Amino acid sequence: MKKTIIAICGISLLWGYMCVNLITKLQQKIVRERKHTELNNTLYRTMNSWLMLMQSGKSVTDYFLEHHFYNVAIYGMGNMGERLHDALVGTNVYVRYGIDKKKENIFTALPMYTPDEELEKVDVIVVTAVYYFTEIKQELCNKVECPIVSVEEIIEKVMRM
Numbered sequence: 001m002k003k004t005i006i007a008i009c010g011i012s013l014l015w016g017y018m019c020v021n022l023i024t025k026l027q028q029k030i031v032r033e034r035k036h037t038e039l040n041n042t043l044y045r046t047m048n049s050w051l052m053l054m055q056s057g058k059s060v061t062d063y064f065l066e067h068h069f070y071n072v073a074i075y076g077m078g079n080m081g082e083r084l085h086d087a088l089v090g091t092n093v094y095v096r097y098g099i100d101k102k103k104e105n106i107f108t109a110l111p112m113y114t115p116d117e118e119l120e121k122v123d124v125i126v127v128t129a130v131y132y133f134t135e136i137k138q139e140l141c142n143k144v145e146c147p148i149v150s151v152e153e154i155i156e157k158v159m160r161m
Contacts, residue, residue: 038131039131042130042131042152043080043130043131046080046130046151046152046155047080047083049152049155049156049159050083050151050155052159053155053158053159056159058158058159058161059087059158060084060087060088060151060154060155060158061087061088061091061092061093062158062161063154063157063158063161064088064091064093064124065092065093066161067124068123069093069123069124069147070092070093070094070123071094071096071121071122071123072088072093072094072095072096072122072123072124072125072126073095073096073097073098073099073119073120073122073124073125073126074095074097074098074099074110074125074126074128075098075099075100075115075125075126075127075128075129075136075140075148076099076100076127076128076129076136077098077099077100077103077106077108077110077112077128078100078128078129080128080129080130080151081098081100081128082108084126084128084151085098085108085110095110096111096120096122097110097111097112097113097119097120097122098110098111098112098113099112099113099114099115099119099125100112100114101114101115115136115139115140115143119143119144121144121145121146122144122146123146123147124146124147124148124149125140125144125146125147125148125149126149126150126151126154127148127149127150127151128151130150130151130152133150133152136148
């Protein structure tokens with residue numbers, strides 16, 4: 001009888017541990033999925049605003065010219081960074097380089113840096129990784145003397161021009 005009770009307790013403890021472990025992993029997955037959804041929603045809203053800006057006949061170039069930012073660096077060379085670069089090609093705003101933590105995975109003609117490397121002096125750094133803007137700005141503000149702005153902020157300001 002004693003062995004049976006001990007065996008039942010052992011099995012119950014094992015099942016309890018497995019259930020707690022499974023619940024913890026599911027909770028972690030939910031947190032990751034929620035963060036991923038928030039990131040995608042932020043990108044969607046920003047790209048939608050940018051499209052509305054273009055449809056109204058305005059351009060992000062207006063922001064740079066108004067603020068006398070002629071030499072620009074782009075932080076985040078994913079899709080939005082590429083679109084920003086494309087939007088500035090052929091204008092009076094020159095993209096000097098890109099910044100990306102995963103620079104080895106970026107295929108562009110632009111010179112590329114990681115945030116840890118020495119960065120050339122530019123008039124402004126534009127962060128296209130809008131979901132992480134606050135952390136990125138904090139990371140860069142001690143390294144550079146130029147303004148650090150979000151592409152989201154640029155779009156909002158041009159919409160009001």
